[in-house]
Amino acid sequence: MTFTVVSLGGPVAQEGEEMMRSAGVTSIATGPYPKKDEVIALLARHQADAVIVRLIDRVDEAIMKASPRLKVIAKHGAGTNDIDVAAAKRLGLPVLAATGCNAHSVAEHALALMLALIKDLRRQDAFVRGGGWEKKSYQGHELRGRKLGLVGLGMIGRALAGMVRAIGMSVVAYDPFAPDDAFAPDLPRIAELETLLADCDVVSLHCPLTEQTRNLIGARELGLMKPGSFLINTARGEVVDEPALVKALEAGTIAGAGLDSFAPEPPAADNPLWNLPNVIVSPHIGGVTEEARREVSLQTVRNVLALLRNEEVHPRYFVRG
Missing domain, CATH: 3.40.50.720 (NAD(P)-binding Rossmann-like Domain)
Known part of the structure; x- marks a missing residue:
């Protein structure tokens, strides 16, 4: 047939x-x-x-x-x-x-967004292209010694955990649906999302879009994060309340965001995220190497x-x- x-x-x-x-x-x-x-x-x-x-x-x-x-x-x-x-x-x-x-590809992309933010690559690239070469004002940092919080512990989250541990980060994860054997002594389960948000230097989203995860990260959740922390989203745009994220980034509630997904897609040409210097974006290509x-x-x-x-x-x- x-x-x-x-x-x-x-x-x-x-x-x-x-x-x-x-x-x-x-x-x-x-x-x-x-x-x-x-x-x-x-x-x-x-x-x-x-x-x-x-x-x-x-x-x-x-x-x-x-x-x-x-x-x-x-x-x-x-x-x-x-x-x-x-x-x-x-x-x-x-x-x-x-x-x-495409789990490894997405995990690599999440790591790339983290590195781009903490090394301030977007602004440094524009600075050099504009003729600059002054190093004294650079305020980049290291990921080493910082804590990554994974929201969702599927194959992407586990791949990313292995990558960041190799450069000296510690990792915790929140996933109420993951079995106990998905976690380990060097990847402990965090029972409450609020605890993870308040404790981590980088929060990376790897959960599916469901009615339970829609707008999972809103104004309240962003307010729980550290002022110097970063949010990474390579999951679905709808997991994040985008207007609340814009306000948090403008107010300095968090230090920056790396975004590979948006709601809707493609996003509007006048999306206010485009005007923020503490955001790095890509067109939902983390899994399409x-x-x-x-x-x-x-x-x-x-x-x-x-x-x-x-x-x-x-x-x-x-x-x-």
Whole structure:
């Protein structure tokens, strides 16, 4: 039997496309952020067996029902906030995610944001480009000896913990859903988020976006952080109350923020964050290095092909609704 797979938001990496061609799969891709009615028409016309979700506002029940042959929805990545997982469950459609495939890449990006902030790289770069060469005013610091607080202890958080310990940081984590064996003597569990916020020099967010984590970091939480601390967000923009963050940064409540995600995306051209010197930003690319994109694509395609062929898929790739 031949299968049709539709990638919403662009094709997977070349190696993934080649894997599908070798398996006799018809692969179709839309452009970024296709309109809902266009997606429904496309899935119905081609009778898609599988959907790979890349760049689309949301895959809802109407889209899922567009093709009676649809057997699986696969996220090209780990976060599934752009998929109505509850609707998929009602329809009996498994949702898969390439869990962990870009964990190292995101962890490295979080570390890069931390280093850029504490070394004041944004302003130093502009200073030298503007003809400056004065070292006396530089007030950079070291991460060594400081404490990192992880909010969320999945594969990304654990990878980042290993990286920062190597440069002399201590690490604690808050994750009410992580099992006890995820923690260790050099990575202790913090029972309350408030305790972690008040005690850490850097707070890095690695939790999924759920109704419980939406605006998890707001004015109250930012007020608990140390005045010299940094907030890093490589998770989802909606986890942070962005207006509250702007106020905290303007007031000096915290020293700075490194942001790879925003709400909404793309952010507005007049976002007030752009005017703040104590912020460094990137366009949600922490998990899309060439290496990570390739591995995410390959694992996504492996998962889709295995499920379509009624072969075993590792339980860690199934998203629980």
